[in-house]
Amino acid sequence: MATLHIEVVSAEASIYSGEATFVALPGESGDLGILPGHTPLISRIRPGTLKIKHGDGTEENIFVAGGILEVQPNSVTVLSDTAIRAADLDEAKAVKARERAEEALRNTKDKADMAVVEAELAMLAAQAAAARKFSHKRASH
Incomplete structure (x- = not known):
């Protein structure tokens, strides 16, 4: 199964680093869904939930207070002033x-x-x- 590497970084710390099969988040112009091999993209993101789907079907949710998204074919980087794991x-x-x-x-x-x-x-x-x-x-x- 194809994956992409995702990094979620806040002003305070690295919140998440790992592999995912799918990522969804609130882009500036609407919700974005990112699969491995996605076209390169840079976008602002709105406050909302970043969803990371793992290869085993489990999902991780992280609240982001806006920020910047960079997508490359095999990686996603999210930079946000504030990012908080859903459990926290x-x-x-x-x-x-x-x-x-x-x-x-x-x-x-x-x-x-x-x-x-x-x-x-x-x-x-x-x-x-x-x-x-x-x-x-x-x-x-």
Whole structure:
């Protein structure tokens, strides 16, 4: 079975390095599915879930807060400021952080600050949604 090498790197650490048969993630212009032999591509990615399918059929999910994707025929590299394995996501923390960001948005008048906080809110909303999704999957197994 053909595979491709995938590297997921955040600002803090290397989150994942290994082989996969399929990778899916939220590209800037829509969801992307990548198989071995994919045409080279560089794209921005949106906050959301990166899915890595292994040769044995198991799947690994990683939340990414946006970033850059590079695809070569036999490799995928994802660079993200924040990347968190699904098992480590904490919905309560994400919701609390989103509430703090919403409060900051209500209290700011500067347009540049508003844009930064709005981007953070979008990332935190995606993180909370991913945490909720994966906590339900863990509970049902």
